[in-house]
Amino acid sequence: MKKAYVSKQQVEEIVKKYPTPFYLYDEKGIVENAKAVKKAFAWNKGFREYFAVKATPNPKIMQLLQAEGCGFDCSSITELMLSKSIGACGENIMFSSNDTPAEEFVYADKIGGIINFDDITHIEFAREALGGKLPETISCRYNPGGVFQMSNGIMDNPGDSKYGMTREQLAESFKILKGYGVKHFGIHAFLASNTVTNEYYPTLAGQLFELAVELEKETGADIAFINLSGGVGIPYEPDKEGNDIAAIGEGVRREYERILVPAGMDDVAIYTEMGRFMLGPYGALVTKAIHEKHIYKEYIGVDACAVNLMRPAMYGSYHHITVLGKENEPLDHVYDVTGSLCENNDKFAIDRKLPKIDMGDYLFIHDAGAHGFAMGYNYNGKLWCSELLLKEDGSVEMIRRAETPRDYFATFDCLPEYAELDKIMKEFE
Numbered sequence: 001m002k003k004a005y006v007s008k009q010q011v012e013e014i015v016k017k018y019p020t021p022f023y024l025y026d027e028k029g030i031v032e033n034a035k036a037v038k039k040a041f042a043w044n045k046g047f048r049e050y051f052a053v054k055a056t057p058n059p060k061i062m063q064l065l066q067a068e069g070c071g072f073d074c075s076s077i078t079e080l081m082l083s084k085s086i087g088a089c090g091e092n093i094m095f096s097s098n099d100t101p102a103e104e105f106v107y108a109d110k111i112g113g114i115i116n117f118d119d120i121t122h123i124e125f126a127r128e129a130l131g132g133k134l135p136e137t138i139s140c141r142y143n144p145g146g147v148f149q150m151s152n153g154i155m156d157n158p159g160d161s162k163y164g165m166t167r168e169q170l171a172e173s174f175k176i177l178k179g180y181g182v183k184h185f186g187i188h189a190f191l192a193s194n195t196v197t198n199e200y201y202p203t204l205a206g207q208l209f210e211l212a213v214e215l216e217k218e219t220g221a222d223i224a225f226i227n228l229s230g231g232v233g234i235p236y237e238p239d240k241e242g243n244d245i246a247a248i249g250e251g252v253r254r255e256y257e258r259i260l261v262p263a264g265m266d267d268v269a270i271y272t273e274m275g276r277f278m279l280g281p282y283g284a285l286v287t288k289a290i291h292e293k294h295i296y297k298e299y300i301g302v303d304a305c306a307v308n309l310m311r312p313a314m315y316g317s318y319h320h321i322t323v324l325g326k327e328n329e330p331l332d333h334v335y336d337v338t339g340s341l342c343e344n345n346d347k348f349a350i351d352r353k354l355p356k357i358d359m360g361d362y363l364f365i366h367d368a369g370a371h372g373f374a375m376g377y378n379y380n381g382k383l384w385c386s387e388l389l390l391k392e393d394g395s396v397e398m399i400r401r402a403e404t405p406r407d408y409f410a411t412f413d414c415l416p417e418y419a420e421l422d423k424i425m426k427e428f429e
């Protein structure tokens, strides 16, 4: 059963200062989970989790992970800058981008981050951008094509994905890069998303370890690390069992000892780039029921909408909902829980069994801590909500304020003189 990490009484206190909707992150959960990840891979001397910044790009959250030894996986220049702003640079940065603009390679190199090439053509592109000099350590992203299969079936379809290089291109890239003076190499692959099985990382690791042994022989490249990237999932549904990170770490160790150690490659570091597993369960969207509508179905309208959490609208994703204060009441009502966008897919839940919802009830939308707030947008002129951190001592800190209409208007340099923006804002404020 999924349990909210705040009570109705706590939320009633919080809203006195910070109105709904807001994201609420659980510091204790984040830190304990990060420690468990570190422990699961402690057998590997060079292990590092590079938190996927795209999942939860908030400096305060990143600092919590930084304190647990995490580096940062960035996909854009602003994510690189965000990492730099909290003092992360050098080998604590992995730049796993794709379709990358030249200036982003330049900035990644400037702050000493590890560049992870998505394509063989990026080598010349980046070399030119960097004035002919590539860094000593480079990673390349692998795409084996076909389908990624495990004992329990097809997990995903790399052959259809835009990322990474073919096996031949990878070998060719290593040779070219060696010729340009690169000394240390990494192999990266992300082959399946939100996997809820302890076998994903070990299976992927087995494939990448075998590839690493072959490539070292074939190209003479020194393979310094293997990056298993992200993809370790969380159980969004309440009856689903979650991953056991200790078993996952152990499974990767088994493959390491089976493949890399006998090949004399026992100094290869294991890197990960998890986002969802690091933050997903430790962030929730808290929203208030403000309307009920009885037409052909029963609707509950809340004060958040898909701009605050787009996963249900975009992928039809399930997010469990707890009606705070009604945890033990029977689930004897069936609702669509909707936001206010002029889009009929703006529904946090469809035909969901819930307790009777009264206006003013607070809904705790679970597992929104990763790829939640981060995927927000401004459609319909809707504004970004605030992010709050529930600290271990029970206090609450605002770690990003809600957007205001002034923020929305801030990029319109074209407003006419007569717009009297200040007057309009003051009427609102």
Ligand SMILES: Cc1ncc(COP(=O)(O)O)c(C=O)c1O
Pocket: 052, 055, 073, 096, 190, 193, 194, 229, 230, 231, 232, 273, 274, 275, 276, 277, 370
């Ligand atoms: C390159 C890369 N690394 C890491 C991640 C994080 O994945 P997840 O949050 O599923 O662990 C992503 C997700 O899109 C990604 O594209």
